[in-house]
Amino acid sequence: MKLTTEIFSTSNLIVHAAFAISLTLILSLLKIPALFLHGLHTYIHPDDVNPNATTSSGIRAAIRRPGAADSEHPKPRKKSKDNFEFDENKAQIFRLKLTEGHLQSRIYFGDFYTAFNFSVIGFLSLSLHTFLRVDTDSGLVKSGTIIPLLLGLVGVSRLFILIIRVGFQRSASKRSERQLSFVCGVLGFLLGLIIAFGVLPDWILDFSFKSLDGLGKFFLAVSMGSTVGYLYIPALRYARAFWLGTDQIRSNLSIISCGWLSRTLLYASYIVTVFTSLLWISPFADLLINGGANRSQMATNRREVIEIAGRLGMPRSSFDNVxxxxxxxxxxxxFLTLRPNIQLFLNEAVLCWYQRLHASKVPDLEYSRAKVFLHNHYLCLAVVQFFVPAMMILLLFGLSQLDDGFLKGTPGVHNFKLYSAWVKEVAFFMAWWIIFVWSVLSSAILALYRHGTLYVS
Incomplete structure (x- = not known):
């Protein structure tokens, strides 16, 4: 009888362990990360190394670094005074469907492969934990909470370290972009100090960190600033992908834009992200809560409008669920827009080739060849930059949904309810902070594209 009770009390632990091991085997055998990117189209600029030869022998598809030996450079024909004849061989571009062999040769593919597997296992383990009946009195280990908790925390840490490593890749971004990324990080840190130490009143932001001490608030501000700094370049890539995918430049080129399903996902992702980022802004949130206009009434003179909106809103519990x-x-x-964003990142090189091809009567395609090479070479780097924010949101959200008092029975943790609430509160806030920063940066960059200050080239 005692043995049966012991087995029943540790059933969640066994289920979580078996589930994690099974997922590891399935993801490894099926090679899901490579399959997730399989079928994307990349592009190769032709290298005319022998202009005088025939088309079959004079053209070869090549991905080589710009600045190679002069003998390997394509030699454009000299312009004739009597009759202009453009060599059409140099105007070609080849499309290639990506397979596992191609992906394995890309830089950071191994990092993306392991991060994808570990993050998906952690998120699914956290999702499984929400559907299991958990006895919190049995402790952190016997209840099985230890496995999704560790997988979630380690997964978030690995993703954060990975995006930092990617950010130090100098040749993958412009110097001005890295400088702006640093400036945004500093501004994010200062804003984090203001938010964490409660300088902002409650009627502006619906977050409070009363359970954190001074050191905890400082580290939270550091995490907020680091998040802003390392999300700037990914948000810049996302804005360019959105600009091309929704055909804002009105190019009407089918090879550059995407299909209706991908375009719908792009619009839905942007709209939902911006809407979600506003749900923790108190003036906007009070408009959706029934009876939640009291704080806003003290901060505005438009009381009648807010009172009407408050009466038409939803209860506080329903609003929290929403x-x-x-x-x-x-x-x-x-996460679902990862493939469309990567395809549009590769299509950006095609747009550069098209612009250079029609920029003058004698086009210089050396820059577009370099662009095509870099987009091929740093394909998986862009994958990491699109993948990490989405998966960090999901993992942090999963950590915030753990049961109250899940740290009960942990050695050295006496006030387990306080620490459990602290972990859930910080995880929930950081998930929202990533969404808020992502929406602000992407919206600002899109506004600059609309104004004409920035342009895709």
Whole structure:
């Protein structure tokens, strides 16, 4: 009888362990990360190394670094005074469907492969934990909470370290972009100090960190600033992909834009992300809560409008559920738009080739060849930059949904309810902070594209 009770009390631990091991084997055998990127189209600029030869022998598809030996450079024909004849061989571009062999040769593919597997296992383990009946009195280990908790925390840490490593890749971004990324990080740190130490009043931001001490608030501000700094370049790539995918430049080129399904996902992801980022802004949130206009009434003279909106809103408990589902939906939509964003990142090189081809009567395609090479070479780097924010949102959301008092029975943790609430609160806030920063940066960059200050080339 005692043995049966012991086995029953540790059933969740056994289920979580078996589930994690099974997922590891399935993801490894099926090679899901490579399959996830399989079928994307990349592009290769032709290298005319022998202009005088025939087309079959004079053209070869090549991905080589710009600045190679002069003998390997394509030699454009000299312009004739009597009759202009453009060599059409140099105007070609080849499309290649990516396979596992191609992906393995790309830089950072191994990092993306392991991060994808570990993150998906952690997120699914956290999702399984929400459907199991958990006896919190049995402790952290016997209840099985230890496995999704560790997988989630380690997964978030690995993703954060990975995006930092990617950010130090100098040749993958412009110097001005890295400088702006640093400036945004500093500004994010200062804003984090203001938010964490409660300088902002409650009627502006619906977050409070009363359970954190001074050191905890400082490290939270550092995490917020680091997040802003390392999300700037990914948000810049996302804005360019959105600009091309929705055909904002009105090029009407089918090879550059995407299909209706991908375009719908792009619009839905952007709209849901912006809407979710506003749900923790108190003036906007009070408009959706029944009876939640008291704080806003003290901060505005438009009392009648806010009172009407408050009466038409939803209860506070329902509003909290809506916020949680919007947070989850935003992360899922960003994950689902990973493939369209990567395809549009590769299509950006095609746009550069097309612009250079029609820029003058005698086009210089050396720059476009370099662009095509870099987009091929740093394909998996861009994958990491699109993948990490979405998966960090999902993992942090999963950590915030753990049971109250899940740290009960942990050695050295006496006030387990306080520490459990602290972990859930910080995880929930950081998930929202990533969405908020992502929406602000991408919206600002899109506004600059619309104004004409920035342009895709």
């Amino acid at each position: 916020r949680s589902w919007c947070l989850f939906g935003s992360g899922m939509l960003q």
